Amino acid sequence: MSEIRGIYTLWLREVKKFLREKPRLINAICQPLLWLFIFGTGMRFSSGMPGINYQEFIFPGLIVQAMLFTAMFMGVSVIWDREFGFLKEILVSPISRTSVFLGKMLGTSTDVMIQGIIIFPFAYLIGIPVHIFMVLEALPLMILITIGLVCIGLTFASLMKSFEGFGLIQTFINLPMFFLSGALFPLANVPTWLQWASYVNPLTYGVDALRTVMMGDTWVQLFPMSLDIMVLLCFDIIMFVIGKTAFCRVE
Amino acid sequence: MKPIIETFNLKKQFGPYTAVNNISLTINKGEVFALLGPNGAGKTTFLSMLCTILRPTSGTALINGFDISRESAQVRRSIGIVFQDPSVDTDMTSRENLQMHANLYSVPVSEQEERIKQVLELVGLSGRADDFMYTYSGGMRRRLEIARGLLHYPRVLFLDEPTIGLDPRSREHIWDYIRNLRKREDMTIILTTHYMEEADRLCDRIAIIDQGTIVALDTPSVLKQEVGGDIITIRSDKSQVLSDLLIQDNIAGHVSYHNDEIKISVQDANFQFPGIVEYAVNAGIRIDHVTITKPDMNDVFIHYTGKELYHGETPERTGRIAMMKRRRAR
Ligand SMILES: Nc1ncnc2c1ncn2[C@@H]1O[C@H](COP(=O)(O)OP(=O)(O)OP(=O)(O)O)[C@@H](O)[C@H]1O
Ligand SMILES: [Mg+2]
Numbered sequence: 001m002s003e004i005r006g007i008y009t010l011w012l013r014e015v016k017k018f019l020r021e022k023p024r025l026i027n028a029i030c031q032p033l034l035w036l037f038i039f040g041t042g043m044r045f046s047s048g049m050p051g052i053n054y055q056e057f058i059f060p061g062l063i064v065q066a067m068l069f070t071a072m073f074m075g076v077s078v079i080w081d082r083e084f085g086f087l088k089e090i091l092v093s094p095i096s097r098t099s100v101f102l103g104k105m106l107g108t109s110t111d112v113m114i115q116g117i118i119i120f121p122f123a124y125l126i127g128i129p130v131h132i133f134m135v136l137e138a139l140p141l142m143i144l145i146t147i148g149l150v151c152i153g154l155t156f157a158s159l160m161k162s163f164e165g166f167g168l169i170q171t172f173i174n175l176p177m178f179f180l181s182g183a184l185f186p187l188a189n190v191p192t193w194l195q196w197a198s199y200v201n202p203l204t205y206g207v208d209a210l211r212t213v214m215m216g217d218t219w220v221q222l223f224p225m226s227l228d229i230m231v232l233l234c235f236d237i238i239m240f241v242i243g244k245t246a247f248c249r250v251e
Numbered sequence: 252m253k254p255i256i257e258t259f260n261l262k263k264q265f266g267p268y269t270a271v272n273n274i275s276l277t278i279n280k281g282e283v284f285a286l287l288g289p290n291g292a293g294k295t296t297f298l299s300m301l302c303t304i305l306r307p308t309s310g311t312a313l314i315n316g317f318d319i320s321r322e323s324a325q326v327r328r329s330i331g332i333v334f335q336d337p338s339v340d341t342d343m344t345s346r347e348n349l350q351m352h353a354n355l356y357s358v359p360v361s362e363q364e365e366r367i368k369q370v371l372e373l374v375g376l377s378g379r380a381d382d383f384m385y386t387y388s389g390g391m392r393r394r395l396e397i398a399r400g401l402l403h404y405p406r407v408l409f410l411d412e413p414t415i416g417l418d419p420r421s422r423e424h425i426w427d428y429i430r431n432l433r434k435r436e437d438m439t440i441i442l443t444t445h446y447m448e449e450a451d452r453l454c455d456r457i458a459i460i461d462q463g464t465i466v467a468l469d470t471p472s473v474l475k476q477e478v479g480g481d482i483i484t485i486r487s488d489k490s491q492v493l494s495d496l497l498i499q500d501n502i503a504g505h506v507s508y509h510n511d512e513i514k515i516s517v518q519d520a521n522f523q524f525p526g527i528v529e530y531a532v533n534a535g536i537r538i539d540h541v542t543i544t545k546p547d548m549n550d551v552f553i554h555y556t557g558k559e560l561y562h563g564e565t566p567e568r569t570g571r572i573a574m575m576k577r578r579r580a581r
Contacts, residue, residue: 002357009354017342085338089399092302093355094327251305 006095007103014107032062032119036126052218055126060210061183063116064203068149068177070115072169074108075153079163101247105150112146137213144232145206151243158246181207187222202235252279255407255439260310263296270296272463278441283433285450286443288460289556294443295335298409302332315406331405333396333413341385345376345395348384349402356403370398373428390416397425410442426453447548461556471548478546478554481520485513486540493536502530
């Protein structure tokens with residue numbers, strides 16, 4: 001019982017901090033708009049994808065991208081906690097390490113989900129008909145994507161000594177995962193090496209699943225839905241175990 | 252008297268460096284116990300092991316009957332700690348910080364509001380409870396940390412240099428409350444401090460720690476007796492010269508020079524003082540001012556931790572303390 005209260009406390013802290021940070025929220029809303037309207041419009045009129053509206057095509061990819069970047073950024077907030085000493089206050093409390101990790105993980109995941117959901121209404125702006133069933137189908141998929149990503153962020157935060165390493169995460173995790181997910185271009189026509197690199201990226205399956213739900217018949221699935229979900233599940237479990245192990249080792 | 256903390260050959264090494272070297276001591280229930288030692292002596296490291304934040308290299312300790320290595324959860328439930336370095340979430344209000352703490356320590360929800368009110372009043376922050384903590388001064392943050400440490404009524408309270416950065420009034424205030432609290436709640440308090448007269452006035456026993464070992468442990472009065480005799484403090488316009496001469500010719504006792512003052516510790520000032528005056532006159536140095544005192548904790552500290560007694564406080568050490576204060580005020 002006391003553990004659950006501890007988890008709730010840490011969860012609440014993450015969410016409060018996320019919602020209070022006004023610049024971050026403005027950014028969360030405006031960045032996807034830039035992608036959608038400038039990048040999206042530009043690509044739509046310069047490289048043809050017959051039968052497909054490019055903006056509609058990247059929309060699920062942008063949701064995943066926003067979630068990816070938020071997960072990494074919020075995940076490494078553990079480093080701030082350490083820097084400013086608050087981590088010590090948490091770690092010396094009677095709450096078990098596992099619960100601290102869970103609280104942090106669930107809190108950050110909630111932030112990431114909020115970030116993803118903020119983007120949904122923009123679908124109207126580009127003429128995608130969003131109906132309630134589509135959202136209800138998309139949400140569980142987004143949760144599956146979120147958990148694994150957040151655990152990656154927490155793993156790095158546990159391993160990194162200072163905030164200086166964040167640039168490395170940007171270059172070696174965020175961008176490759178984003179570019180190799182098929183979020184921006186279809187993977188059907190690319191060279192084989194690029195295809196394979198994308199197939200080992202769990203986000204590819206997340207983007208594929210979201211497109212299946214959101215684009216309906218216009219999207220030709222890369223993988224069956226069941227495979228997408230299986231891969232995401234494994235991704236979550238593996239990253240959860242790694243993240244928890246790394247976090248429990250922090251001194 | 253029942254022991255509440257017992258350490259058995261507690262040791263911590265960082266690589267080849269030994270920060271805490273086989274400390275064994277017993278602290279009794281209800282005691283206020285001070286750890287006194289120069290920077291880098293190992294005080295914080297020692298406390299960190301007791302708080303189960305650092306794993307000992309060898310040895311162990313019992314707190315409230317629980318083993319710090321094997322029963323860390325129970326140990327954590329029994330203790331409260333105010334860290335030397337800042338540990339509040341400045342993006343939250345102080346009420347939120349206290350609420351988080353109360354929840355992490357399972358303070359019953361029905362009691363939370365009342366207790367938070369109580370501790371905020373104690374540290375004089377009631378009016379600012381709903382302000383974000385980044386708007387607080389360093390001293391106010393410190394006071395909130397102390398309030399937080401008391402919030403769950405711990406059996407043992409660790410305070411790592413709790414009153415550093417506080418103005419004298421807040422310091423007195425905190426100490427008064429802690430003294431009362433101990434009487435009422437039967438709480439044991441272990442603190443480290445650089446304010447030696449406070450350790451002297453408020454603590455039942457004092458352990459002097461240097462380079463990871465306890466060099467002396469007793470009540471303040473016994474410690475002072477052991478240093479023994481009198482301290483003659485002399486001021487002169489040529490203090491430095493006189494001090495060097497006294498040391499060079501080995502005139503009397505231990506001589507130290509600091510802040511334009513000469514301190515000489517002697518067995519009996521009544522007999523040795525005239526000799527010193529005569530020596531100074533012969534050397535052509537006029538003495539402006541003299542006081543003779545019994546040794547205080549400061550003298551005890553210097554006596555046990557070494558070299559300073561002969562050379563005065565080195566600028567290096569003073570500089571380091573000032574640096575630490577700045578860091579803390581951040
Ligand atoms: N994590 C660490 N890694 C390496 N050395 C350490 C570590 N923590 C402490 N030390 C070393 O152990 C020694 C004791 O440090 P400690 O912080 O316990 O001193 P202290 O008595 O609390 O000093 P102060 O009065 O300055 O707070 C120091 O020499 C310090 O450099
Ligand atoms: Mg210290």
